[in-house]
Amino acid sequence: MAGIDEVARLAGVSTATVSRALSGRGYVSDATRVKVAQAAQDLDYVVSSNASSLASGRTRNVGVVVPSLNHWFFASVIEGAESALLRQGYDLTLYNLTGGGEERKSVFDHFLLRQRVDAVIAIGLELTEAEVSSLHAMGKPLIGVGGAIAGVFSLTMDDVAVARLATEHLLSLGHTRIAHIGGGKEFDLDFHLPSNRRIGYEGALRDVGIEPDPGLFRPADFTLPGGYEAAKQLLGNPHNRPTAIVASSDEMAIGSVLAARDLGLHVPHDVSIVGIDDHQLSGFFGLTTVAQFPRRQGEQAVEALMEYLEPGKDAPASAGVPLPYELIVRSSTARPPQ
Amino acid sequence: MAGIDEVARLAGVSTATVSRALSGRGYVSDATRVKVAQAAQDLDYVVSSNASSLASGRTRNVGVVVPSLNHWFFASVIEGAESALLRQGYDLTLYNLTGGGEERKSVFDHFLLRQRVDAVIAIGLELTEAEVSSLHAMGKPLIGVGGAIAGVFSLTMDDVAVARLATEHLLSLGHTRIAHIGGGKEFDLDFHLPSNRRIGYEGALRDVGIEPDPGLFRPADFTLPGGYEAAKQLLGNPHNRPTAIVASSDEMAIGSVLAARDLGLHVPHDVSIVGIDDHQLSGFFGLTTVAQFPRRQGEQAVEALMEYLEPGKDAPASAGVPLPYELIVRSSTARPPQ
DNA sequence: ATGAAAGCGCTAACAC
DNA sequence: GTGTTAGCGCTTTCAT
DSSP: OOOHHHHHHHHTSOHHHHHHHHHOOSOOOHHHHHHHHHHHHHTTOOOOHHHHHHHHSOOOEEEEEESOSSSHHHHHHHHHHHHHHHHTTOEEEEEEOTTOHHHHHHIIIIITTSSOOSEEEEESOOOOHHHHHHHHHTTOOEEEESSOOTTSOEEOOOHHHHHHHHHHHHHHHTOOSEEEEEEOHHHHTTOSHHHHHHHHHHHHHHHTTOOOOGGGEEEEOSSHHHHHHHHHHHHHOSSOOOSEEEESSHHHHHHHHHHHHHTTOOTTTTOEEEEEEOOTTTTTTTOEEEEOOHHHHHHHHHHHHHHHHSTTSOOOOOTTOOOOOEEEOOSSOOSOOO | OOOHHHHHHHHTSOHHHHHHHHHOOSOOOHHHHHHHHHHHHHTTOOOOHHHHHHHHSOOOEEEEEESOSSSHHHHHHHHHHHHHHHHTTOEEEEEEOTTOHHHHHHIIIIITTSSOOSEEEEESOOOOHHHHHHHHHTTOOEEEESSOOTTSOEEOOOHHHHHHHHHHHHHHTTOOSEEEEEEOHHHHTTOSHHHHHHHHHHHHHHHTTOOOOGGGEEEEOSSHHHHHHHHHHHHHOSSOOOSEEEESSHHHHHHHHHHHHHTTOOTTTTOEEEEEEOOTTTTTTTOEEEEOOHHHHHHHHHHHHHHHHSTTSOOOOOTTOOOOOEEEOOSSOOOOOO
């Protein structure tokens, strides 16, 4: 727990110089920079982040707000953000809003405003105007991932195009009775992904002259059991059984695969199923899917933030680049029966 | 961004009194406490955590170190810890060590030592002696969850008893050829859960006079595909097919269920399968399992820390209480065939 | 390129 | 019970 003054003494310079040498701002000759670095190392010196933050106004810490941790997408984005932040010497403090209203209010009213963070990343969350403006008023950059926030720079996939791509894959195989398992209305509140994906699905159908059949749409909750239920209904219908399903998430798609099996239907011989995500289990289930890359999204969010936070640093300038997605064809899709 | 002095002025007291009134330490009359609280609220005052930390030496922040986020157990423990910390007014800063050696070193050498955290919780990680002692030297309480750390207070399940319970459930149904899918040696390095569970499994068998058959043990990697592979081998063996499987995790158990199905075996009619965890998908698969409660473990870790950190506060005194576990019987286990 | 010195906003003795 | 005051350990003008 050596202090900056001990380092200064050992290096034979002033504390001001030590600060400059170690932080990299301001002029320091190469010679002293080396001397200081050596002294710091010898003493196992590590800056006190509190003292540093108090004096400089920068905390080198970013807050990450998520609706839940136990979810592949959120966890992956956080992992990506964490490792990018670590590389930049930043800490990540996590605010999980699973608890609901009270918790959320307390996070915004007390925690994020304590000068603890330089910026915040909101994942899969639609913030209220009040929340956004209170952060804004504090001068804290805010960036959204996986869900557009009004008036805030957000990394968000082109959900319409993604669902369209999945649907086009099935159309190109010759399917015409294609069902869709999407999110229910309750998921549309927080980000419009469900409707956007439905729009993409319907758009692809209409483009080839097929009018979407409302009977071939089922809402579900993005979980595997939810997808299972929905697919059971779709595939068990005696009159209008689809030959293919586009599910809005891989977990729902996997649920659909299991539902098909339980009905004695063979995937992809009797029914083709495509998901969206490229979840870690999708390979195992042979699921054809449109991959998104959440780890990368976390990294990209951090890169974008760094441009605000460290102007003139090695700016990766990745902001504004549209998020990539990619069709991955496995064994859950094929030409329709006969 | 009002400061403490403005609050003091508005309330007509000194800054010291404001500090005392808001933090709850030291004597303040009820009347002034109310006045101060009102003034603080009127001004939207929030303490600057940096200034407060610098002056007091306490950060009200705890570091949580995990090997990975994208895993049910870790994510659940973190969720539990996060919400418990929030209630106590603490922040959680997350250190994810997925990246490996370099990242890990940097976390320990630079991040945790920056006076940023008051304590650290290590989840599912075996820390080296050097890591433990550097934290110790800084006077930072350290507590482990899900993996005993030498010389450190850890919350850890009685893995022997848990595996024994799962095995006894099968024995009591009349099974005698019971296989075990456990962790490979590589997982034993970080915490001895795999061997302990195997010991529990073998102990239960020996207690009823059955000598464990090494041919009925398969190592796997705790994942669903890993469990699938292992179960395929076990169940495909023409000579010594087990009538039941104890898997060391629910994900491996679910993989086993799928393997059985793919072989045309009916669960539980042809083969019984029991897991350990009570993973979120276990209900869906009808899996009999021994539940552990990771959220609760995260909360308990925080409660234990608070006893160090806030002596004399409402101590939940939960430390040292053994972690609960519970057999949950669903539809994946039954009497053996005929 | 480097040093001196004035804070950053709060807490904790200590005095009353 | 409350006020006064001296720091906490750094960063950053401003000189030089």
